[in-house]
Amino acid sequence: MAGSTHTVTNQPPPLTGHDVYGTDRALVAAVERHVGPELRDEAHGDLSALGRSAGSAQLQEWAAQANEFPPRLRTHDRYGNRIDEVDFHPAWHRLLGKGVGAGLTAAWTRPAGHVRRAAGFLVWTQVEAGNGCPLSMTHAAVPALRADPELAAVWEPRLTSTVYDRELRPARLKAGALLGMGMTEKQGGSDVRAATTVATPLAEDGTYTLSGHKWFCSAPMSDGFLVLARTRPAGEDGDLTCFLVPRVLEDGGRNPFLLQRLKDKLGNRSNASGEVEFDGTWARRVGEEGRGVRTIIGMVAATRLDCVLGSAGLMRQAVAQAIHHCTHRAAFGGKLVDKPLMRNVLADLAVESEAATTLALRLAAAYDDGGERERALLRIAVPAAKYWVTKRCTPVVVEAAECLGGNGYVEESGMPRLIRESPLNSIWEGAGNVQALDVVRALQREPAALNAYLQEVGAARGADHRLDAAIKGLLTELADLSGVEARARRLAERFALVLQGALLVRFAPPEIADAFCASRLGGDGGAAFGALSPGPDLATIVERAAPSS
Structure with missing residues (x-):
């Protein structure tokens, strides 16, 4: 029994029993904006169902269990046979099953599929980010496999x-x-052209055996893998080729x-990442020989967008938890949310979160459109967004945890798991330098990409003088690209910020756009969050970002 001195007061209730989607006003507005009227009711209904599931106490418990009991490698069975399997806690399978069931790998097969799937992925990341890895790669593999219609017919x-x-069995079953x-x-790391894995052709056209290794194999429990290998030894003429490696062969036998x-990772602990060796491993070529990087680049672009979505989801969950805590917690004579300085911090975090969400959904809409201009926009906007949004994730999450005080440093709050997760998307699928240099590469090689970007931000010209000045400053920087590699990060940051500002000016409430610009x-902010110009609009910003429970 609790003693009389242990009465619990002034503690916020758990943030459960709410619709993670429906209470995210920025996300709902983005779906409303990018999904046609004939599909909106269906999209909102599906996403609200997913949001209510994501906000339930049951799923939050499963998420905690999946991270508390991480995957375990079993290389051999009891008899000494090599099996190379990964065991997961049942909670992992329940969560992954719900993610698949919600269509988070099905964007390519339904109208407005990318926006609807992006919104769902952003919601689902807030439950448990680890199972986002297999969902992301499965989704992203489709365009690569379409390089081989026969393979795509079986796998897509x-x-x-x-x-x-x-269950592990042949794909056709x-x-x-x-x-x-x-x-x-x-x-090699990010330098995939340094790969030494060798593919040796077999008698059947398009089939090979692989010999080599992969230092990072994402989601090694999957049914198949897209890998890069050489059809000639390293150092000889020829480039990398893309291959599909099935986990189980057509006769039911295990592929080596x-x-x-x-890997023993900082975060993302519910998800397995492994080191794998190929030794006579059967593989099927995907696309043309020697054009593997080009074949797989569509997959990489799609997973980079998922990095943006994942970071936006982590930000949103962190901000929601911070506002929820401060709304219920009293200190120094009033609710924390009403204290001017805390309100400033929360509003600043909310602005960053909405900017990330708005940008991510705009890029998803470009995938749905598929037109030439939209494809060109993606070519420069995806690496810029991946660079900037994923880098902003960690300071947002850490600041949000600080809003909970000491409680935010305790595992039971869930905030430490968000903190450990927050750097991942910046590293995965090419770290910051890779993304920044990809922006530069697009500038140098693809003029249509810059034109599409300037048309996009130009739609907001004249609406905010600070945005206009930022566009002019960016154009000035682009006038001289000498020594551009050394300032590639600055350029990527400016591309992302200007695009976020333009989208918010066009689509967000005026107080959000004004605070961002x-x-x-405009330089009216600080290196740390909470340095916005004070005013009544800050309360409106916080109220817009508040979850309900």
Whole structure:
């Protein structure tokens, strides 16, 4: 029994029993904006159902369990046979099953599929980010596989299925399948052209055996993997080729896929990442020989957008938790949310979160459009957004945790898990320098990309003088690209900020757009959050970002 001195007061209730989607006004507005009227009711209904599930106490418990009991590698069975399997806690399978069932791998097969799937992915990340990895790669593999219509005919219906089939068996016998990816090797890292894995052709056209390794194999429990390998030894003429490596062969036998160990990661602990060796491993070529990087680049672009979405989801969850805490917690004679300085911090965080969400959904809409101009916009906007939004995630999450005080440093609050998760998307699929240099590459090689970007931000010209000045400043920087590599990060940051500002000026409430342009483009802000110009609009900003429970 609790003693009389242990009466619990002034503690916020758990943030459960709410609609994670429906209470995110920025996200709902983005879906409203980018989904046609004939599909909006259906989209809102599906996303609200997912949001209510995401906000339930049951799923939050599953998320905690999936991280408390991380995956375990089993290299051999009891008899000494090599099996190379990964065991997961049942909570992981329940969460992944719900993600697949919600259509988070099915964007390619339904109208407005990318916006609806992006909104769902952003919601689902707020439950448990680890299972986003297999969902992301399975979704992103579809355009790469379409380089081989025969392969796509077998795999695409299973990759876009809403059935989670966890059993290892040949793809043709499965109702649904997941796909992973293996690109980097020990000696290469982001420099995938340094790969040494060799593919040796077999008698059947398009089939090979692989010999080599992958230093990072994402989601090694998947049904198949897209990998890069050489059809000629390193140092000889020829480039990398893309291959599909099935986990189980057509006759039901296991393909040699030797899991050496699982990575012991800072965060993302519910999800397995492994080191894998290929030794006579059967593979099917995808696309043209020697054009592997070009074949797989569509997958990389899609997963980079998921990095933006994942970071936006983590930001949103962190901000929601901070505002919820401060709304219920009293200190120094009143609610924390009403204290001017705390309100400033919360409003600043909310502005950053809405900017990330608005940008991410705009890029998803470009995928749905598919037109030439939209494809050109993606070419420069995706790496810029991936660079900037993923880098902003960690300071947002850490600041939000500080709003909870000491409680935010305790595992039970859930905030430490968000903190550990927050740097991942900046590193995965090419770290900051890779993204910044990709922006430069687009500038130098693809004039249509810059034109599409300038048309997009130009639609907001004249609406805010700070945005106009920022566009002019960006054009001045672009006038001289000498020595551009050394300032590639600055350019990527400016591309992202100007695009966010233009989107907010056009579509966000005036107080959001004004606060963003003043603090991010006009210099009326600080290095730390909470330095916005004070005023009554800050309360409106916080209220817009508040979740309900």
